[in-house]
Amino acid sequence: MSDPNQVAGPFVRRWLLVVAIGLVFVWGWWSTQTLRNAEYANAVATEALAAEMRLRDTQHVQTRQQQALVRRASLIDALAETTPRSAILRALGNALPTGVALEQLRLSTQRQNTDDATRLDYDVSLAIVGRADTTRETSAFMSRLRTSHLFSDEGGLRVVPTDKVRFEAELDVEVGL
Numbered sequence: 001m002s003d004p005n006q007v008a009g010p011f012v013r014r015w016l017l018v019v020a021i022g023l024v025f026v027w028g029w030w031s032t033q034t035l036r037n038a039e040y041a042n043a044v045a046t047e048a049l050a051a052e053m054r055l056r057d058t059q060h061v062q063t064r065q066q067q068a069l070v071r072r073a074s075l076i077d078a079l080a081e082t083t084p085r086s087a088i089l090r091a092l093g094n095a096l097p098t099g100v101a102l103e104q105l106r107l108s109t110q111r112q113n114t115d116d117a118t119r120l121d122y123d124v125s126l127a128i129v130g131r132a133d134t135t136r137e138t139s140a141f142m143s144r145l146r147t148s149h150l151f152s153d154e155g156g157l158r159v160v161p162t163d164k165v166r167f168e169a170e171l172d173v174e175v176g177l
Helices: 004-079 085-095 135-147
Strands: 100-112 121-132 157-161 166-176
Touching (some): 085 100, 100 135, 121 135
Antiparallel strands (some): 100 121, 121 166, 157 166
């Protein structure tokens, strides 16, 4: 009979060769999978970065569009006043009799919130402080203002004489488009 070490030798060598080939195959497969996973992760990160940049660009454009919309809305709001301030000043100047002077003029316009989105309503408030030589001149000024189409609204005109030479007047009008 032959020596068992000699018979087992070629078998063990073949077995070791098969195991070594299997290990090389597994190592190659594992390396390929690791490389594929790294490439996939790199591609996903690149795509995520590109998507983030597109999102930032979109947000930037939206912000610019919103700012432009706000600017347009404020311009439209300013132009939507039914009575230009220059017309109010012209009417006040035309109504002034001799001996009456305006010392202070406060004109404010505030937009009201309404349920009807197609209607723009404004609260217009005008406060005048002036002086006159006599109360007759103050009365003449107020009556001229009442005859003006700008100041004959339902809000009315209230005159408060503060002394013989000074007067204050307030006008509240609801203006609608």
